[in-house]
Structures are given as structure tokens and as C-alpha cells.
Amino acid sequence: MTAPLRRGLAKTIRSYPLVRPARLSIETLTRRTGLHPDLIHRYVALGLLDVARDSAGDVWFTQDAPATIARIQRLRAGLSLNYASIGLVLDLLDRITQLELALRSSGSTNPSAARSDRQWT
DSSP, rough: OOOHHHHHHHHHHOOOOOOOOBBBOOOHHHHHHHHOOHHHHHHTTTTSSOEETTOOOEEEEEHHHHHHHHHHHOOOOOHHHOHHHHHHHHHHHHHHHHHHHHHTTTTOOOOOGSOOOOOOO
């Protein structure tokens, strides 16, 4: 094949994702969690649950949405927290997870090793 012909073919080649993006519809999420759609919409409105909208305006949830909902329910039932407090606790738990991952990726398994080696006298 000549070089100009190959360049022309390169322009027509398209790539397609092999796997659909992992997302859940509101119907799937209500089936998996057993919650009423209005309660899920309330969680979204309060900022406790993240959503994405596609070009058609449909709402989609990530694969970890059922786990987040379970966390919300545990915090609400177990600790009697209001929704504002639940949002704060979820943010703090996510931050702790990020810090633990950063600590693991740094190669240190001992949290005190991240501190300075000063001796307190």
C-alpha cells in the first residue's frame, strides 16, 4: 500500500469502546437498594449522591451508588445523624480513604513512619 493511501485509511478508522461505561439507571438503583425513587432524588438534591446526565438528559448513577446509599442509611439509622451531618461524615470518610491510599502507595505501612523522627523529651 502506498503512503498516501494509508493516510487516507487512517482518517476513516474509528475506535469504539469495548465496554459500556459502568452506570446505573434510577430504576436499577431502586431495584438494588429497595428505596423509593423519591428518596433517591432527595439524596441527590442534598448532595449525598452523585449523578451524571447524558445528552438526552437522563440521570445515571455510578456503580458505587448502592454502597453509598447503604452508608447513608447506616449513618442515619445507627447514629441518628441529620442529612447535613451525613454529608460531612461521607466527605471525611472519602478523605480518609484517599489518605490511606496515598500512604499505601508511598510504600510506608506504618502511619507513625510518616511523622518526623523527633524525640520528645
